[in-house]
Amino acid sequence: MEILGGLRRNWRQFNPPVASKQEDALKFGILGAANITPMALILPAKSHSQVIIHAIAARDKTRATVFAKKHGIPVVKNSYEEILDDPAIDVVYIPLPTGLHLEWALKALVKGKHSSEGPILMEAFHSRFALAWQQFLAVLDPPNISHAIAKAMLPSYIAGDNVIRFDYSIGGGTLLDLGTYPLASIRDAFSAEPEECIDAKLTPMAPPREKCDHTFYAKFRFPNGGTGEINGTLRAPKTHLSLPNITVTHKPVPAPEEAKKAVGKGAEVTRTRKFEIRDAGSSTVKREYTKTDTKKAYTFREIDRDAAGEIHWSTYRYMLEEFVNKVKGRKGSGVFVSHEESIAQSRALDMIYEKSRLGLRPTSKRVSEVT
Numbered sequence: 001m002e003i004l005g006g007l008r009r010n011w012r013q014f015n016p017p018v019a020s021k022q023e024d025a026l027k028f029g030i031l032g033a034a035n036i037t038p039m040a041l042i043l044p045a046k047s048h049s050q051v052i053i054h055a056i057a058a059r060d061k062t063r064a065t066v067f068a069k070k071h072g073i074p075v076v077k078n079s080y081e082e083i084l085d086d087p088a089i090d091v092v093y094i095p096l097p098t099g100l101h102l103e104w105a106l107k108a109l110v111k112g113k114h115s116s117e118g119p120i121l122m123e124a125f126h127s128r129f130a131l132a133w134q135q136f137l138a139v140l141d142p143p144n145i146s147h148a149i150a151k152a153m154l155p156s157y158i159a160g161d162n163v164i165r166f167d168y169s170i171g172g173g174t175l176l177d178l179g180t181y182p183l184a185s186i187r188d189a190f191s192a193e194p195e196e197c198i199d200a201k202l203t204p205m206a207p208p209r210e211k212c213d214h215t216f217y218a219k220f221r222f223p224n225g226g227t228g229e230i231n232g233t234l235r236a237p238k239t240h241l242s243l244p245n246i247t248v249t250h251k252p253v254p255a256p257e258e259a260k261k262a263v264g265k266g267a268e269v270t271r272t273r274k275f276e277i278r279d280a281g282s283s284t285v286k287r288e289y290t291k292t293d294t295k296k297a298y299t300f301r302e303i304d305r306d307a308a309g310e311i312h313w314s315t316y317r318y319m320l321e322e323f324v325n326k327v328k329g330r331k332g333s334g335v336f337v338s339h340e341e342s343i344a345q346s347r348a349l350d351m352i353y354e355k356s357r358l359g360l361r362p363t364s365k366r367v368s369e370v371t
């Protein structure tokens with residue numbers, strides 16, 4: 001039954017109901033014919049009545065034309081600049097190499113893109129919008145977390161050596177790519193920013209890509225004294241199949257409270273509570289047992305929150321919903337990625353680079369150079 005439900009949900013995710021578009025729909029322009037765009041924007045846009053994918057440009061116009069034809073995008077521009085200069089375009093989607101995000105985001109903001117009432121800028125950090133993640137956060141007690149460890153391991157065939165992820169000049173390295181997910185998840189779990197990076201190890205690629213890491217490890221100290229670790233790679237063995245996951249351990253507390261451990265894996269949240277029975281004042285454990293429960297959530301309804309969502313919505317679809325809500329001035333679910341959080345995440349990433357011997361990524365162009 002569960003397998004059938006999963007198959008149905010996935011089929012629906014890739015074949016969503018197509019919404020008719022409203023008069024006030026936002027027109028999106030896309031910079032580059034990137035691989036991620038169909039999954040992250042084009043598919044989610046189909047079921048959103050206020051999103052129209054209007055135009056695309058690539059460095060090579062033929063490439064953009066082929067992409068536009070395949071995905072039913074009506075307008076192909078000659079350059080990224082032409083997208084920014086088109087007054088019909090409200091929102092710019094920037095799926096460029098990481099090192100170019102800031103430059104093009106600033107250029108888009110200068111052209112007044114994203115909203116008529118002041119620009120809305122959102123980092124497309126989709127994992128934040130997973131319903132299971134929201135459910136996971138709800139069972140945590142951040143001040144009492146003693147330890148969190150988040151892992152993300154992908155086999156080497158996911159990203160070959162010649163992809164943007166291993167080009168130092170455009171922000172290459174696994175930490176700045178896959179590593180951003182476990183890092184954000186431990187920051188989210190502690191609901192605080194790390195005070196110190198206690199340990200960091202970035203394993204470099206072979207020359208000539210030696211400035212880029214293929215594997216990362218880091219350990220942080222958080223303000224409540226707890227520690228958070230991240231571990232990951234884009235070079236896991238070919239047979240390695242595991243979902244990104246996080247395990248959060250809480251400090252033991254006296255009854256009637258319950259010490260707990262929560263494990264998030266894919267859409268599943270498993271909570272284990274460990275109980276120890278002792279005589280009052282004694283440190284000897286007379287009996288111990290654990291209670292475990294596992295839950296899945298795909299909609300806000302399932303976690304008793306009142307916000308839009310369907311069981312087949314992907315993390316990207318939830319993210320698009322909240323972006324449009326923000327532009328339109330609607331309350332939405334309250335889940336978002338604020339500028340402050342993006343900056344805090346960047347600071348934590350820099351702490352890792354500084355602690356390791358690999359050094360910071362190249363600095364993006366300054367605002368004054370872009371504007």
Ligand SMILES: NC(=O)C1=CN([C@@H]2O[C@H](COP(=O)(O)OP(=O)(O)OC[C@H]3O[C@@H](n4cnc5c(N)ncnc54)[C@H](OP(=O)(O)O)[C@@H]3O)[C@@H](O)[C@H]2O)C=CC1
Nearest residue numbers: 032033034035036058059060095096097098124126164177
């Ligand atoms: N949020 C998420 O879930 C995900 C985010 N990402 C992020 O999205 C971005 C794109 O990833 P992905 O789609 O896999 O990458 P691709 O290599 O498929 O796309 C990158 C695009 O960047 C453009 N580009 C512009 N300048 C350069 C340059 N100097 N070198 C190479 N490409 C350039 C290319 O556009 P053109 O067509 O004009 O040549 C290309 O289409 C990355 O930042 C990645 O980290 C990726 C996967 C998931």
Ligand SMILES: O=C1OC[C@@H](O)[C@H](O)[C@H]1O
Nearest residue numbers: 154158159165177178234
């Ligand atoms: O979701 C992801 O998984 C694979 C990575 O290389 C990619 O960029 C990342 O965002």
